Amino acid sequence: MHSNKKTPKTISGSISFNIIVWTTSILFILFFIVPILRLLLYDSPRYLLSQFLSPVNLEGIKITLLAATVSTVIVVIFGFPLAYILARYQFIGKKMIDAIVELPIMIPHTVVGIALLLVFAKSEPAGPLLSRFGLSFGYSMLAIVMAYMFVSGTYAIKTMEEAIKSVHPRIELVARTLGASQWQVVRMIIIPQISRSILTGGILSWGRAMSEVAAIMIVAPYVIPTYHQIAGIEVYNQFVSTGMKGAVGLSAVLIIISLIILIVLKVIQYQKIFYMPGVER
Amino acid sequence: MIDIKNLLLEVPSLTINRITLHLHDHEYFVLLGPTGSGKSLLLDIIAGAYSPESGEIMLNGRDITHERPECREIGYVPQDYALFDNMKVIDNLTFGLRVHGVSHHDAYQQLKRLIKTLELKDLLQKRPEVLSGGEKRKVALARALATSPKLLLLDEPFSGLDQNLKDRFIYELKRIHDEYGIPTIHVTHNRIEAIELGDRVGILQHGTLEQVGKFDDLINAPKNEFIAKFLGIENVVNCRELNRYLNLPEDTTVAFTPEDVILLIDKGNGVDGIPVEIQQVIKLEKSLMITGLLFENLIKIKSNAKFSINGDNIKIKIKKYRRIL
Numbered sequence: 001m002h003s004n005k006k007t008p009k010t011i012s013g014s015i016s017f018n019i020i021v022w023t024t025s026i027l028f029i030l031f032f033i034v035p036i037l038r039l040l041l042y043d044s045p046r047y048l049l050s051q052f053l054s055p056v057n058l059e060g061i062k063i064t065l066l067a068a069t070v071s072t073v074i075v076v077i078f079g080f081p082l083a084y085i086l087a088r089y090q091f092i093g094k095k096m097i098d099a100i101v102e103l104p105i106m107i108p109h110t111v112v113g114i115a116l117l118l119v120f121a122k123s124e125p126a127g128p129l130l131s132r133f134g135l136s137f138g139y140s141m142l143a144i145v146m147a148y149m150f151v152s153g154t155y156a157i158k159t160m161e162e163a164i165k166s167v168h169p170r171i172e173l174v175a176r177t178l179g180a181s182q183w184q185v186v187r188m189i190i191i192p193q194i195s196r197s198i199l200t201g202g203i204l205s206w207g208r209a210m211s212e213v214a215a216i217m218i219v220a221p222y223v224i225p226t227y228h229q230i231a232g233i234e235v236y237n238q239f240v241s242t243g244m245k246g247a248v249g250l251s252a253v254l255i256i257i258s259l260i261i262l263i264v265l266k267v268i269q270y271q272k273i274f275y276m277p278g279v280e281r
Numbered sequence: 282m283i284d285i286k287n288l289l290l291e292v293p294s295l296t297i298n299r300i301t302l303h304l305h306d307h308e309y310f311v312l313l314g315p316t317g318s319g320k321s322l323l324l325d326i327i328a329g330a331y332s333p334e335s336g337e338i339m340l341n342g343r344d345i346t347h348e349r350p351e352c353r354e355i356g357y358v359p360q361d362y363a364l365f366d367n368m369k370v371i372d373n374l375t376f377g378l379r380v381h382g383v384s385h386h387d388a389y390q391q392l393k394r395l396i397k398t399l400e401l402k403d404l405l406q407k408r409p410e411v412l413s414g415g416e417k418r419k420v421a422l423a424r425a426l427a428t429s430p431k432l433l434l435l436d437e438p439f440s441g442l443d444q445n446l447k448d449r450f451i452y453e454l455k456r457i458h459d460e461y462g463i464p465t466i467h468v469t470h471n472r473i474e475a476i477e478l479g480d481r482v483g484i485l486q487h488g489t490l491e492q493v494g495k496f497d498d499l500i501n502a503p504k505n506e507f508i509a510k511f512l513g514i515e516n517v518v519n520c521r522e523l524n525r526y527l528n529l530p531e532d533t534t535v536a537f538t539p540e541d542v543i544l545l546i547d548k549g550n551g552v553d554g555i556p557v558e559i560q561q562v563i564k565l566e567k568s569l570m571i572t573g574l575l576f577e578n579l580i581k582i583k584s585n586a587k588f589s590i591n592g593d594n595i596k597i598k599i600k601k602y603r604r605i606l
Contacts, residue, residue: 178351
């Protein structure tokens with residue numbers, strides 16, 4: 001239902017303040033948008049379409065989207081308990097755990113790739129374990145998903161942590177005095193109340209995963225046995241082999257796809273459907 | 282029946298200091314204390330948010346000291362209502378029954394009487410965010426009553442309500458307590474609520490339960506200066522000269538309200554009263570509020586507005602006073 005109420009006008013500030021604030025903001029927006037527009041308008045739409053439909057590019061986009069989506073689902077589901085612990089419990093070493101969660105943002109992502117290889121490659125500690133399940137790490141989709149999880153998990157966990165903190169612990173206490181178990185409280189109250197933040201964290205993680213290239217160059221520059229590559233590496237290859245024109249096509253396609261998905265998710269995020277009741281009737 | 286014995290819990294800013302309290306069946310107990318005295322923390326311990334370091338809580342003969350909150354059968358209405366914003370009012374009300382496996386329809390049927398008693402029918406399909414403060418309070422109370430708890434905890438249930446709404450709510454709370462008979466602990470800093478509702482009253486200060494009794498008993502024999510002042514007895518004086526006037530032992534502390542003081546009229550031939558040096562006179566609608574020095578102790582005196590004050594000194598008589606134990 002739309003409200004007829006108008007947003008009241010705020011009291012106007014000083015002119016110099018407004019000029020500086022607006023000019024700086026506009027410059028920043030231009031800084032973001034001009035290179036993207038330049039890239040999108042570099043060639044004709046027909047050329048972009050042909051690039052999109054090229055089997056190699058299509059496969060690269062598919063791998064990237066699939067791995068980013070799978071890694072996002074995993075970090076949201078498995079990150080929730082960690083976010084809950086960080087939001088609700090006080091314990092020795094909490095600050096250390098908090099720092100570890102934020103560490104992946106700081107590490108150069110080529111280093112992330114090397115670190116993951118040092119744990120999961122065939123000859124490394126966790127390699128035999130993966131082999132026992134018929135999995136291998138290097139040059140696999142598994143490696144891409146895990147690298148994405150490593151570089152993007154922080155965003156989902158931190159967003160959910162802040163959201164859980166915003167639900168007062170007394171709400172949980174009251175729910176429990178009414179007879180709800182901790183599981184029921186999480187399922188019926190916490191998750192519905194922070195659903196938007198879960199989606200926001202997911203979007204941030206997904207976006208971060210989509211943009212990752214460096215770590216993937218180390219762990220899975222291509223996927224065996226298809227020899228397909230994630231879109232980001234494909235762009236680099238095309239830039240190196242055919243120059244600007246080759247790279248621009250796939251880059252533009254990637255931007256358009258990311259933009260469409262981001263807009264769709266943002267629209268869903270602000271819909272009432274995310275205002276779920278605690279229990280279905 | 283609830284028995285709390287020697288409850289002890291230390292948190293960074295406060296200690297709940299070996300509190301012992303016994304509540305009878307159907308009793309309405311008001312716990313009075315200033316902000317930061319530990320009232321809400323005590324309720325949190327009873328509700329199961331914290332495990333005490335020592336002591337025990339027995340509810341109808343069952344030891345619930347370290348039980349999980351969901352097993353305690355206690356209804357809790359916190360100061361901020363803690364309504365579940367993701368649910369409509371009806372879903373808030375039926376929540377407690379639904380988590381026990383009752384269907385939504387059956388839960389609604391069971392709660393019809395409660396919904397009628399608290400006049401909640403028109404609110405059922407609304408979201409908590411659109412309710413007024415009074416409505417939120419009623420929903421939170423109904424939600425706590427819905428599971429038929431063995432003990433009800435109310436944390437400052439009237440804070441933030443205007444006087445009209447407060448009066449109505451006090452009446453409703455009395456009616457509900459009479460109807461459901463659930464023993465209740467109501468914490469507040471407002472002594473009027475204690476007078477209106479409390480079968481007995483306890484005074485909490487710095488996590489210590491200072492005194493427990495009927496309100497009239499407390500006000501007639503407050504244990505210490507803090508309690509006297511907190512119960513509204515503004516003048517607390519320990520003064521040898523005053524005690525001589527009142528024929529009391531030298532080190533007695535006496536407490537009296539501004540209304541307990543009578544101004545004596547000097548018709549020229551002098552009166553035998555206790556001298557007070559006037560510091561300030563404020564004209565109220567129907568009376569005067571005089572602040573004066575009684576042997577260097579600042580006291581307040583309330584007097585009939587028709588009384589005219591001449592000069593800086595008056596004589597008074599204290600018609601009623603309490604000796605602090």
